[in-house]
Amino acid sequence: MEALYHVAPYIGYVYPNETVIPWTVLIVVYPYLTGLVAGAFTVSSLYQVFGMQRFKPVAHLALLTSLCCMLIVPVPLLLHLGHPERAFNAMITPHTSSAFAIFGFAAAFYAILLMLENWFVFRPYIVEQAQRRKGSLGLLYRALSLGSHDLSETAMRYDRKWIFALAVIGIPAAHGLHGYVGFVFGSLKSREWWSSDLMPPIFLFSAIISGTALLIVLYLVSCTLRRKSVDLPCLKGMAYTLWGFMMFTLVLEGVEFASLIYRGREGIDMIMEYVRGPLALPFFALQLGIGSVLPIVLLTFMLWRGTTGNALIGGVATCGLLVLLAVLLMRWNVVIGGQEIAKTGKGLLSYRLHFLGKEGGLVAACVLAAPMVLLFVMTRLFPPWNDEATAA
């Protein structure tokens, strides 16, 4: 039977109640997924709103990925709650001064927006399938078509207007949503590690790079599985996007970290001990070194040298995977790191990740994999590939 709680070992002095770490790996996964939503949506917007034609091959895949991640976002939160059946209390009687209370509404609004945009984007395919297919799948497509089978040029022009409008509204919605997640942490004055005005933009920019990196990986995997050649301008465009936003992310994180150290408020000794000790490997070596500096150097080199062909594909794929890892580590280092530095400012705790249990590593891995499984099914139902889907 799973233990009711796990006691975290500590050094120095920590408040007795702090020895049980409140937010576990599931709360690491939650902002990570939210970030992927915002990042994937950004890539989709580059085509839908900003008209960047080079992103056309991944535009619909990005939208579908964003939706699949969004549908799973509530799962880690619900798993973490002591009373998930009461989750709607936050929406029925939202406590409006709570940074978290409004999240339910913002997330619901954005999820609806994503569903709507996906529906408009895939409507031509849905209608075509509804008219062609029989059986249960035919029934599904007919239901999804909502009785609207009009694919005339007038109707399509109308759809395009909606897609554009939804995509425009979606940009502040997606980015606001994730900046908001950063605010959930940054607004807490009880933890020096979190309490920073820069937390929302750091979360936002890291979200954009994680979503772009995911799209890079998904696009390359899909091309391999579908035996299609990679659209190199598209890939290069995503590499540029990744490179640019990584610069913002790194600068913001650097400034935030420097401010924390430079201000040197109460508890800084413990923070320094933490940074030099337990944080050295996950933060400096993995997140910063291998996950951030290495991809930036690699991308810079490839973009500077005009690398193309398989070398570009391999290089960008490596960078994508490294950035995905780095952002996951960033979430870990923020969420877990903040709780490992005791509120007393005089002690450090060690969070132990357990494999099994409701909030264990296995569940977290399943939650992380769930959007990808969902996406696999969704791409079967709504092919987002540029060569097959009806262009929106």
Added chain:
Amino acid sequence: MSDDDEQAKHQGERRNFLRIFGAAVGCSGMAIAAGAGLGEAAAADAPAPKPDIPGYDWTRHRWAFGVDATKCIGCLRCVEACKIENNVPSDAHHFRTWVERYVTLEGEEKARIDSQADPVNIEASGSEGAYRFANRYKDAKVEKAFFVPKLCNHCTHPACVQVCPTGATYKTLDGVVVIDHKYCIGCQYCVQACPYGARYFNEEKGVTDKCTWCYHRITKGLQPACVEVCPVSARIFGDLNDKQSPVSQFIRNNRVSVLRPESGNAPNVFYVGLDKEVI
């Protein structure tokens, strides 16, 4: 398409991108600011729920707590009484109240701090369900030593109440921060927000818990359990509306301080005898 054409097209794309991106970021900033402002306004107007306690009028009281750290002997009867009175899990990691020991040894600059979660103290207690301070400094040269009882500060501006997404935790009109266990969703955001570590998560019940100054007792004219059992009167409780109450006199007759005043939470547990290292 020639290279020049492609470059020109991409430059156009980039200009367009920056224009729309700027507008989008501006919109989102305004939306968040507006949301936060609305939240504040709505929170101020929210009607307070009324307690169903016969013969008790919560508008007539303003409870406060005093701690005279110079009197505390670290017997931990308060901790035991609180655990029993309030059904707090009997282990060394869930407390509504606890006592910290600060010991400065000769030649050392910083105090050594320990409390009930310390493995040495747990061992000395015999089990996690009993609470004793181990006599660990009997052979050391102690320069200064004192105890500091801790509990929820029932702040005037409680960060825990601010962050609760459902309003399950709220401040009563008589100044006590309480939790509606039937409404709490168990997100533990309040646990994170409390700078004093006064909240814990009750895993069995799936809700957050903390000191209520024994609200079920004080509304019947009784003292909180910890105050009742303290053998040296280190804990003082009373009504600030009553100028002759023990806590009013305690605050009037002493130079009191509060924990972490810089947090802006405005605590309502007033201390005498704190030292610079007490956190």
